[in-house]
Amino acid sequence: MRQETTFIFDLDGTLVDSVYHHVLAWQEALEEEGIQLSVWRIHRKIGMSGGLFTNQLLRETGLEINEDRIDRLRQSHARAYQRQAARIHPFPGAIDLLRTLDDNGIRWAIATSGRMETAAQNLVALGLDPGSAPVITRDLVKYAKPDPDLFLAAAERLGIRIETAVVVGDSIWDMLAAQRCRALGVGLLCGGYGSDELERAGAYRVFEDPAGLLNHLDEVGGRV
Amino acid sequence: MRQETTFIFDLDGTLVDSVYHHVLAWQEALEEEGIQLSVWRIHRKIGMSGGLFTNQLLRETGLEINEDRIDRLRQSHARAYQRQAARIHPFPGAIDLLRTLDDNGIRWAIATSGRMETAAQNLVALGLDPGSAPVITRDLVKYAKPDPDLFLAAAERLGIRIETAVVVGDSIWDMLAAQRCRALGVGLLCGGYGSDELERAGAYRVFEDPAGLLNHLDEVGGRV
Numbered sequence: 001m002r003q004e005t006t007f008i009f010d011l012d013g014t015l016v017d018s019v020y021h022h023v024l025a026w027q028e029a030l031e032e033e034g035i036q037l038s039v040w041r042i043h044r045k046i047g048m049s050g051g052l053f054t055n056q057l058l059r060e061t062g063l064e065i066n067e068d069r070i071d072r073l074r075q076s077h078a079r080a081y082q083r084q085a086a087r088i089h090p091f092p093g094a095i096d097l098l099r100t101l102d103d104n105g106i107r108w109a110i111a112t113s114g115r116m117e118t119a120a121q122n123l124v125a126l127g128l129d130p131g132s133a134p135v136i137t138r139d140l141v142k143y144a145k146p147d148p149d150l151f152l153a154a155a156e157r158l159g160i161r162i163e164t165a166v167v168v169g170d171s172i173w174d175m176l177a178a179q180r181c182r183a184l185g186v187g188l189l190c191g192g193y194g195s196d197e198l199e200r201a202g203a204y205r206v207f208e209d210p211a212g213l214l215n216h217l218d219e220v221g222g223r224v
Numbered sequence: 225m226r227q228e229t230t231f232i233f234d235l236d237g238t239l240v241d242s243v244y245h246h247v248l249a250w251q252e253a254l255e256e257e258g259i260q261l262s263v264w265r266i267h268r269k270i271g272m273s274g275g276l277f278t279n280q281l282l283r284e285t286g287l288e289i290n291e292d293r294i295d296r297l298r299q300s301h302a303r304a305y306q307r308q309a310a311r312i313h314p315f316p317g318a319i320d321l322l323r324t325l326d327d328n329g330i331r332w333a334i335a336t337s338g339r340m341e342t343a344a345q346n347l348v349a350l351g352l353d354p355g356s357a358p359v360i361t362r363d364l365v366k367y368a369k370p371d372p373d374l375f376l377a378a379a380e381r382l383g384i385r386i387e388t389a390v391v392v393g394d395s396i397w398d399m400l401a402a403q404r405c406r407a408l409g410v411g412l413l414c415g416g417y418g419s420d421e422l423e424r425a426g427a428y429r430v431f432e433d434p435a436g437l438l439n440h441l442d443e444v445g446g447r448v
Binding site for chain 2: 017019020021023024027028031036038039040043084087089091092189190191192193194195196197209
């Protein structure tokens with residue numbers, strides 16, 4: 001029996017060039033709360049659930065964690081991010097990659113730690129209809145990355161076993177969550193992390209961006 | 225004869241938390257010229273001379289390189305960067321590190337690919353007087369990083385042989401330029417690059433940020 005490969009994609013930093021904008025939007029939100037944190041440390045946390053991210057930051061900085069503060073942070077991050085929306089584009093190859101998979105009958109879904117309120121515009125930028133595209137957002141699961149719930153929900157949506165899926169992401173949280181559910185993690189450098197970080201977190205292969213993955217699709221089980 | 229260690233520091237991303245702001249300011253400037261480039265690729269070029277950076281980008285994108293365009297890019301980058309100036313802070317440990325070196329009679333200088341127009345505010349943020357601090361900017365040499373001219377000029381200013389200097393930087397351009405002039409390169413992760421990139425470019429040691437370097441100063445020849 002042949003094992004058919006299915007792809008589960010992260011969104012921000014994997015299909016859409018939005019990580020750096022998210023990072024500086026978080027810096028702005030944190031500063032409004034009087035929290036000063038090195039920007040690279042924010043970058044390294046991006047991609048995990050926003051709630052977990054703020055919890056962890058507040059704990060590390062020794063500040064009081066309360067619901068009001070977490071809500072304010074989330075809202076001011078969303079505001080700061082929206083202001084940069086016009087500068088956010090799909091990565092080279094992203095649209096081609098999804099189309100090539102479709103054309104070859106290879107199934108895929110998107111699983112993002114973000115909420116539909118920020119994900120929708122990115123889906124439109126990818127030429128997808130937010131209402132019908134196979135997308136699992138943070139709204140649909142209890143725990144976001146690095147828990148594997150988003151990937152498990154995507155597998156369920158696709159009607160496949162998660163052990164046959166390739167998870168494509170740019171952050172170590174994608175790779176770690178992929179290991180948790182025994183999917184195969186494939187890392188992309190276009191979120192701005194180093195290949196060593198992705199490999200140490202379990203990446204099976206690392207490519208530059210969606211165009212790089214498309215060029216090497218056969219290496220990860222996508223026969224076209 | 226004992227070899228006295230001297231430190232030559234990069235500025236942006238090494239002592240001051242400004243790399244991500246520079247990156248998005250370059251994205252903005254490039255988009256004004258109709259040039260769309262993935263943000264992580266801009267990040268990987270930061271730290272080399274601005275002129276070299278724009279030349280290389282224009283060459284890679286196949287666009288015409290002319291003086292007018294390069295001037296416009298430089299000016300619109302500077303404008304976009306200045307708008308974020310209020311959010312740029314020294315890294316944890318940066319001010320302490322320079323003070324500790326001073327207190328222990330260990331000499332140091334700053335060598336930056338930036339021009340004094342953008343460097344001055346960062347020096348002030350570090351508690352330094354731009355008029356008297358030992359700083360070599362891009363204005364003072366013919367070629368910036370990855371050429372070693374800035375480091376050689378810093379060594380001359382300090383009256384030391386460059387072979388006894390430790391160059392501290394966050395980007396591979398710092399490490400490559402250090403190798404070119406036989407200085408020892410020490411990498412910091414706070415500019416947002418991976419340790420493998422810095423090590424592959426010749427870093428002798430890699431620390432998280434200036435606070436990390438201060439804690440491990442003895443490892444790189446700074447006896448305090």
